[in-house]
Amino acid sequence: xxxxxxxxxxxxxxxxxxxxxxxxxxxxxxxxxxxxxxxxxxxxxxxxxxxxxxxxxxxxxxxxxxxxxxxxxxxxxxxxxxxxxxxxxxxxxxxxxxxxxxxxxxxxxxxxxxxxxxxxxxxxxxxxx
Numbered sequence: 001x002x003x004x005x006x007x008x009x010x011x012x013x014x015x016x017x018x019x020x021x022x023x024x025x026x027x028x029x030x031x032x033x034x035x036x037x038x039x040x041x042x043x044x045x046x047x048x049x050x051x052x053x054x055x056x057x058x059x060x061x062x063x064x065x066x067x068x069x070x071x072x073x074x075x076x077x078x079x080x081x082x083x084x085x086x087x088x089x090x091x092x093x094x095x096x097x098x099x100x101x102x103x104x105x106x107x108x109x110x111x112x113x114x115x116x117x118x119x120x121x122x123x124x125x126x127x128x129x
């Protein structure tokens with residue numbers, strides 16, 4: 001009986017130590033806050049830029065205007081707003097002034113065409129990264 005208990009304890013110890021070893025092999029890489037933010041920014045860029053590019057230029061002026069949606073931003077204004085927020089955030093982190101005079105999460109009024117807005121959006125992600 002004593003020998004049986006020793007065998008059981010040995011098997012239990014062996015199982016526990018193999019589980020511990022297996023867990024250390026599967027541990028994920030610990031990333032810094034900066035790395036996590038970089039991953040988040042990259043994923044956001046991968047989703048947002050193609051969506052903005054997929055919208056036809058003639059629809060960039062679309063804004064819902066019925067009911068509770070009065071006075072909302074157009075699609076173009078929303079994309080410019082997001083890009084301006086990127087520039088403002090990045091410049092705050094860098095201790096600089098926003099590069100194109102962005103303020104109150106508003107982009108320059110001079111950006112009108114889809115091409116100009118897309119360039120501005122892509123530039124905002126590059127600056128943020």
